[in-house]
Amino acid sequence: MTCAGQQETSSSEELGKEMHNFMGELYPICRSITGEGVRETLRAIQKRIPLEIHEVPSGTKVFDWTVPLEWNVSDAYIVNREGKRVVDFKAHNLHLMSYSVPVRKQMRLEALKPHLFSLPSHPDWIPYRTSYYKENWGFCLRHTDLEQLCDGEYEVVIESSFRSGSLTYGEIYLPGETSDEVLVSCHVCHPSLCNDNLSGVVVSVGLAEIMAARARRYSYRFLFIPGTIGSITWLARNEHVVSRIKHGLVLTGIGDEGKMTYKKSRQGNAEIDRAMTHVLRYSDEHHAIVDFSPYGYDERQYCSPGFDLPVGCFMRTPHGQYPEYHSSADNLDFVKADSLARSYARCLEALELLEGNQSYMNQNPKCEPQLGRRGLYRAVAGQNEKQTQELVLLWVLNLSDGQHSLLDIATRAEMPFREVRQAADSLLRCGLLVEVGKL
Amino acid sequence: MTCAGQQETSSSEELGKEMHNFMGELYPICRSITGEGVRETLRAIQKRIPLEIHEVPSGTKVFDWTVPLEWNVSDAYIVNREGKRVVDFKAHNLHLMSYSVPVRKQMRLEALKPHLFSLPSHPDWIPYRTSYYKENWGFCLRHTDLEQLCDGEYEVVIESSFRSGSLTYGEIYLPGETSDEVLVSCHVCHPSLCNDNLSGVVVSVGLAEIMAARARRYSYRFLFIPGTIGSITWLARNEHVVSRIKHGLVLTGIGDEGKMTYKKSRQGNAEIDRAMTHVLRYSDEHHAIVDFSPYGYDERQYCSPGFDLPVGCFMRTPHGQYPEYHSSADNLDFVKADSLARSYARCLEALELLEGNQSYMNQNPKCEPQLGRRGLYRAVAGQNEKQTQELVLLWVLNLSDGQHSLLDIATRAEMPFREVRQAADSLLRCGLLVEVGKL
Amino acid sequence: MTCAGQQETSSSEELGKEMHNFMGELYPICRSITGEGVRETLRAIQKRIPLEIHEVPSGTKVFDWTVPLEWNVSDAYIVNREGKRVVDFKAHNLHLMSYSVPVRKQMRLEALKPHLFSLPSHPDWIPYRTSYYKENWGFCLRHTDLEQLCDGEYEVVIESSFRSGSLTYGEIYLPGETSDEVLVSCHVCHPSLCNDNLSGVVVSVGLAEIMAARARRYSYRFLFIPGTIGSITWLARNEHVVSRIKHGLVLTGIGDEGKMTYKKSRQGNAEIDRAMTHVLRYSDEHHAIVDFSPYGYDERQYCSPGFDLPVGCFMRTPHGQYPEYHSSADNLDFVKADSLARSYARCLEALELLEGNQSYMNQNPKCEPQLGRRGLYRAVAGQNEKQTQELVLLWVLNLSDGQHSLLDIATRAEMPFREVRQAADSLLRCGLLVEVGKL
Secondary structure, eight states, X not given: XXXXXXXXXXXXXXXXXXHHHHHHHHTTSOOXXXXXXXXXXXXXXXXXXXXXXXXXXXXXXXXXXXXXXXXXXXXXXXXXXXXXXXXXXXXXXXXXXXXXXXXXXXXXXXXXXXXEEXXXXXXXXXXXXXXXXXXXXXXXXXXXXXXXXXXXXXXXEEEEEEESOEEEEEEEEXXXXXXXXXXXXXXXXXXXXXXXXXXXXXXXXXXXXXXXXXXXXXXXXXXEEOTTHHHHHHHHHOGGGGGGEEEEEEEOSOSSSSOEEEEOOTTSSOHHHHHXXXXXXXXXXXXXXXXXXXXXXXXXXXXXXXXXXXXXXXXXXXXXXXXXXXXXXXXXXXXXXXXXXXXXXXXXXXXHHHHHOOEEEESSOSSOOOSGGGTOSOSSBOOOSOOHHHHHHHXXXXXXXXXXXXXXXXXXXXXXXXXXXXXXXXHHHTTOEEETTOO | OOHHHHHHHHHHHHHHHHHHHHHHHHTTSOOOSSSHHHHHHHHHHHTTSOOEEEEEETTOEETTEEOOOEEEEEEEEEEOTTSOEEEETTTOGGGBOBTOOOEEEEEEHHHHGXXXXXOTTSTXXXXXXXXXXXXXXXXXXXXXXXXXXXXXXXXXXXXXEEESOEEEEEEEEEOOSSSOEEEEEEEOOOSSOIIIIIXXXXXXXXXXXXXXXXXXXXXXXXXXXXXXXXXXXXXXXOGGGGGGEEEEEEEOSOSSSSOEEEEOOTTSSOHHHHHHHHHHHTSSSOEEEEOOOSOSSTHHHHTSTTTOOOEEEEESSOTTSSTTTTBTTSSTTTSOHHHHHHHXXXXXXXXXXXXXXXXXXXXXXXXXXXXXXXXXXXXXXXXXXXXXXXXXXXXXXXXXXXXXXXXXXXXXXXXXXXXXXHHHHHHHHTTOEEETTOO | OOHHHHHHHHHHHHHHHHHHHHHHHHTTSXXXXXXXXXXXXXXXXXXXXXXXXXXXXXXXXXXXXXXXXXXXXXXXXXXXXXXXXXXXXXXXXXXXXXXXXXXEEEEEHHHHGGXXXXXXXXXXXXXXXXXXXXXXXXXXXXXXXXXXXXXXXXXXXXXXXXXXXXXXXXXXXXXXXSSOEEEEEEEOOOSSOIIXXXXXXXXXXXXXXXXXXXXXXXXXXXXXXXXXXXXXXXXXXXXXXXXXXXXXXXXXXXXXXXXEEEEXXXXXXXXXXXXXXXXXXXXXXXXXXXXXXXXXXXXXXXXXXXXXXOEEEEEXXXXXXXXXXXXXXXXXXXXXXXXXXXXXXXHHHHHXXXXXXXXXXXXXXXXXXXXXXXXXXXXXBOOOSOOHHHHHHHHHHHHOEEEEEHHHHHHHHTOOHHHHHHHHHHHHHTTOEEETTOO
């Protein structure tokens, strides 16, 4: 391993741990699609990146939807006849179904049961349940605990509030050379669940930090929003800038140890689709590229037919395909620092690819230019060895006809983008290429 | 099996038997490309559906062809020295080569032999031979019988007539909401052969009966015509309506037990091609989809370059690929009631698919509409189960952008058309879709 | 084997031997990118075909390049202390690195070694090295000989000259019915190396001989040029005719026993690409079709983005993939007469395909014409046998709609081009086809 390689590994290791620590900080907060938990989360992010926090009043119409009342909880529990809290929101915020209405009553177990959710197949895990848009209440608990509940009376208390408050989301915009944008979006509405989606949150924060520190061809927009209603709200309030989004990624579930999964945008062959496919192909990662489907995360909204944005979704194991999904087992142990670091690295490579994916015109298009005279070609010829470096120069020259981007060239040449980008840089320095549009 | 399932099976069974019985009625008739046999066949069909019978005079020019003289036979036989009929048209109408000229003479076996056809590889079967366009005569007989013919004199008698009569075909037109047409065509020129093509005839009759009883978006045209010269004649007389044919099927050889075969139209990706492919893919049938080739049945004419109609050919085992083909073994035993019933069912599904294959505009194209509020979405979220019904709704909404028909959506979503159609109906009821062209 | 078959085989055998003999004549000549060796080679070719020999003065600017000084050698050797020539250009012209500058000096082995090239993995072979565009000198020798050189002083003599002369190339132009051209190009700059590229030279000569003797729809241009600088020079001097080149082949390395390799043009689906693919597919040859890459022979220049000509490269084992490549083992034994003959035959088939690949309009596009009446269809119908000859007639009629060339038809019908061509000829004789553009 080279010195540079060691350095990279160690910095990647550190970064993974750092992201995992931040996740540990955010884990205990009880988030939902509205409420104090989201605000607290965004304030924690604000300590790292200059996030703008937006508040959208309850009742605001956003396309076919309405921003719901703000929901907060102070306490929630079930007490048995002996006065013992048999289910206690304060012990784990997954115990309370999200958006449960206030309750205070005595109930027999029989009447209570339809409001109790457990996972018989994983009796020690607490499931995660929500009822955002239908008035309801419920508790989630370990199946082992559910089975030990005796018949009889229980006191059920939910001290939740619904008030005309607001939906809260965070946004950071990093202007670049052009107003064309790259969008990175993650949802911040899930309570104590790590892979879904504190993993997406901490990686997004890391990407925003590094992109903020770099020169950027593109402008970047990072969104930290409640799922579904958040992206709908953002799109409704920002219709005028939507057309600037040239590439986008929804980041979710990227901290588990499963193989990386890139789900293509609705367009299917957008530059971001080709960029992520390229990055994963030339990585060491086990991975899968899957077609768009209208089920999943906020790409559902970005890729709705009225927008049809080039936004894909980067995951590891897709939602619902790992047993820990939406349960208390999706915790700080389930997500690994190394998984976070490697997910971050692939995203960053994709952003770098987009930054560097330009199209050039060969300034000497008739026959090859004499590379030898420019120090770009070997002097003694006749050997048998593969001359990869020369080959990549020739590919860039041959396809720089204004019809091919560097990613097109890398794809056709079956070479890593990085090498193609370096070759283009050498040729630019010699004046053999000029960027398309800058002639 | 559900009650409905049982009912369907039993009605399908009955239908198969019914079609097989009708075939039994038509089997003994000696058909050719002209003559009384075709007329008798069409009159039998007329008892079931209001067929219009057309007579086109001999000598009529139809493109590069001329309607031939009408051919009829009263008797044909070969008598040996002992006065015994060793070959007798009255015993089986395949014994006489179709369009044989009248003959009455004494011949030695040696001179007779070039006019005798048998199948050495299937010595008990009588072959089927024709000589429509070249003056000739011949007898077809079992190879076992041929081998027992002694040397010596035979009396050969063919009491056939060629007269300036007409070519006969049947046609039924069922008007629909639009003048756009679906064509179903089958040939009625073969004598006592069941799979080729009484199978196509009885299934076409069945389809005409059911479509006549239904509300139709498309108009339907069923043709019962002699092969080749019949379709050429129909096309020559109906050039002005040909452009109305939007989809078509030639039905032939659909009663054997072999796997279903759909041969695509010359266009190769016409809606009928995609419809039949979809229907067969989502059926339990063993099947094959094959590319167009200019050999086969009347699709040769419909798909000639001057017409290039979207007409495919639905078969089971393709012609020439089963030994019974064009021999007396293609009889009432060879064709099964169940095969007929299932061929009929697949055709009907394809017609239903065409009827229902509309394109819609999502009326809420920016972000998803709130399905929950319309009772189309589950209330308690978070579960792991596949939500197929919601998924199909989302697919229809996502792709209803005016560019995708429901079949396009079913194909991309990899779901049966029927489910996609049902989802579209739900969304139509909510006002979330409007048919393209009806905005 | 038929008589015609025998004749063809024997004539092919003779032709192979003849080409191999000619190669033997050219083998000893010391060629380079300029100089007397090229002239001598072209004069030998001129005895067979009326080649025009062009001289382009040193210093001529050709696009980004300059025609170099002319290089010639009278002698070159290394003498040891005992006065023995341990390396001698006169023994094998590969011993001297091409374009070596004049040298005359005493050197110790240590100082000499950086100028000595050998192949340790093939110790008995002399490698081939060049230094055209960087001032340098060197000797190539067997590794066994290199290892026996004792320490001590050597006299090094290179009697080479660089003078303002010219670059020499040969060209023959065979006018055809149209000014549209087929280009055949081969490089003549390699010294005593047989596969690379006397094989290309002798096959090109053979093709020029036969095409000169035939009626031609296309005009033909054969180029015998030094690699790289030769094609650049030709293109620079002939920019005005380049657009006439409709198809082209670079011929190189077609005498070894490896499988045939066709490397597609940059366009990737040019007619020549489809023609060579078709020819090889319907041949008995082991072969591979590979995509264009900008490394290789003069197709690099013809396919540079400013020209993007439809020029592919026909090889057997690609350069660098056989150990004998660029060494003294690429000699008269390595190249086989039979390999030359078969490479020639495939090229000729491709040229014949291009000549015959016309597009026609079916004059009876509505329904099939009655082929029987024209003697093109069997009289007695009903048999089971495949009627290939009729099928090919039907394919040609069906697809002769002005959108399909005969090669398109052969490809779709999956039939050899020759049969499709013959069917078209039959139909032309009946007046059923008219060539597109001649209506």
